[in-house]
Amino acid sequence: MGLSTRILQGSTALVMAAALAAPAAAEPVKMGIVTFLSGGAAGPFGVPARNSAELMIEAINAGTLPAPYNSAGLAGEMIDPIYVDENSKQKNADFQKLVEKDGVELVVGYISSSSCKAIAPEAEKLQKLTVLFDCGTPQIFEDIVTEPKYTFRSAATATMDNVAAARYLQDTGVSTQKVAGINQNYAWGQDSWRDFSESMNILEDSPEVVTEQFPKVYAGQYGSEISALLTSKPDVVHSSFWGGDMEAFVIQGSARGLFERSRVVLTAGETAMYSLAKQIPDGTIIGARGPHGDLAPESALNDWFRAAYEKRFGTLPTYPSYKMAQALLGVKAAADKAGAADQQALIGALTGLEWEGPSGKVSMALAGGHQAIQDTAYGTFELSDDGEAKLVNVIRYSAECVNPPAGAKSVEWIKSGFNGTSCN
Known part of the structure; x- marks a missing residue:
């Protein structure tokens, strides 16, 4: 066997040994x-x-x-x-x-x-x-x-959003003698309105619910519902609309003066803060389903x-x-x-x-x-003179204040008067 052959075989053996010793690359x-x-x-x-x-x-x-x-x-x-x-x-x-x-x-x-x-x-x-x-x-x-x-x-969950929305109205002194809701007619909208209205019953001594509107999800046109809201003259309008439905409601409702006649609470309104900054009237109460975005x-x-x-x-x-x-x-x-x-x-x-x-x-x-x-927060929309969208009068709520304790069902916890709640 020649020297070159022995060197080649030795090199091959070293490469094989190294390959066997090296760990296999982890699968993603x-x-x-x-x-x-x-x-x-x-x-x-x-x-x-x-x-x-x-x-x-x-x-x-x-x-x-x-x-x-x-x-x-x-x-x-x-x-x-x-x-x-x-x-x-x-x-x-x-x-x-x-x-x-x-x-x-x-x-x-x-x-x-x-x-x-x-x-x-x-x-x-x-x-x-x-x-x-x-x-x-x-x-x-x-x-x-x-x-x-x-x-x-x-x-x-939605419980946090709507308990906090009710607390924000109370903490900012908004008149809540008459309240109304416009929410999508499926689990999210139904649960949101339930938790908000039940929270208002506890915090504001059962205000009058003047109308409840439940259009189908992704309806897009809300003329009749906005007419009902205008006719019933609520102090507060609650809406958990999200995405395109929320944007359509803002555009249509603001054009007809709804946001000037009533304080509108948009529990999921933060996504439109910048895209619809010129359509959202000042004074609209905005949530972000948690302390997200400008509320972070x-x-x-x-x-x-x-x-x-x-x-x-x-x-x-x-x-x-x-x-x-x-x-x-x-x-x-x-x-x-x-x-x-x-x-x-x-x-x-x-x-x-x-x-x-x-x-x-x-x-x-x-x-x-x-x-x-987690904690959450709400704020009030304001468009500055230079066209910058911002939230003012921001109030933060601890997780323990706006979420049920372990083992409690959301609506039962609300109806109990928020038993076990710790609000700082």
Whole structure:
């Protein structure tokens, strides 16, 4: 055997030994991301949520987030997102495809409460970790999946929004002798109006409800409903409209003088603050379904998120973007805590988890550690002389003040006079 042959064989052996000794590259964590990518809810809600997912996933994979999220990946494993349009007539089939064909480790998604009502039991049936990032009906864990194992929600329910709205009216001295509501005729709108009106009964000694309007979701035209509101002359109009429906209501209602005759409370109005700044009348009470957007507390993480989002997309993030970021950071916090990103590790770490998002602290405090609560805030819209939209008279409410305690159903807690509440 020649010298050159012996050297070649030795080199080959060293290469093979090194290859055997080197650990195999970790498989990426496949993650389904479900949000509205088409239809009326896409522009104000779905696309901002998708944009946030793209931004956050890239930053998580690169390890470029502020501390404590500045390690790369989910416990070192990269995220491989699969985006799915929530605007589908076969939501359950789309979910099944993510699980059975695409082989995702988890799903993060769903804006509409009707979507979540369909998907939560499916997630339990298929035993797939699913983090609901936005939908608000409290029915998910109070009535539909009462002992969740695989389903989590990383944002608070509609109860928080509407208890806080009632408290804001009381705290700012708005006249509430006559109240009215215009809410979409499905779980989200029905639950929102129920929780608001029941809260008003407790806080304001049963004001007169002069009209309740429940148009179908995505109706778009609200002429008859606005006429009913104008005729009934309420002091306050409550609306949980969101997305395109909320924008249409603002445009049509303000054109007919509704917002000047009554104080209008838009529990999900923050998404239109900038796009409809010249249509929203001063004095409109605005919520963001949590302390998101202009209501977010100051922090290095919030500063990074707002700057990075605006630089990339040319506009400031609104609350759907914040809530997607909040969900993904919850998943990262769980993976880093567990030291692994497989489903069982994530479920164990997510249960009862507390983490910080751009909007502050989030606590999985309800539904056996599967339902989040957090602080919230409301403000009053004002357009400055230079055309800048802003919120004034902002009041913040602690999570314990506006969310039911563990084990209590939302409406029963409200009717009890908010038993067990701690309001600072």
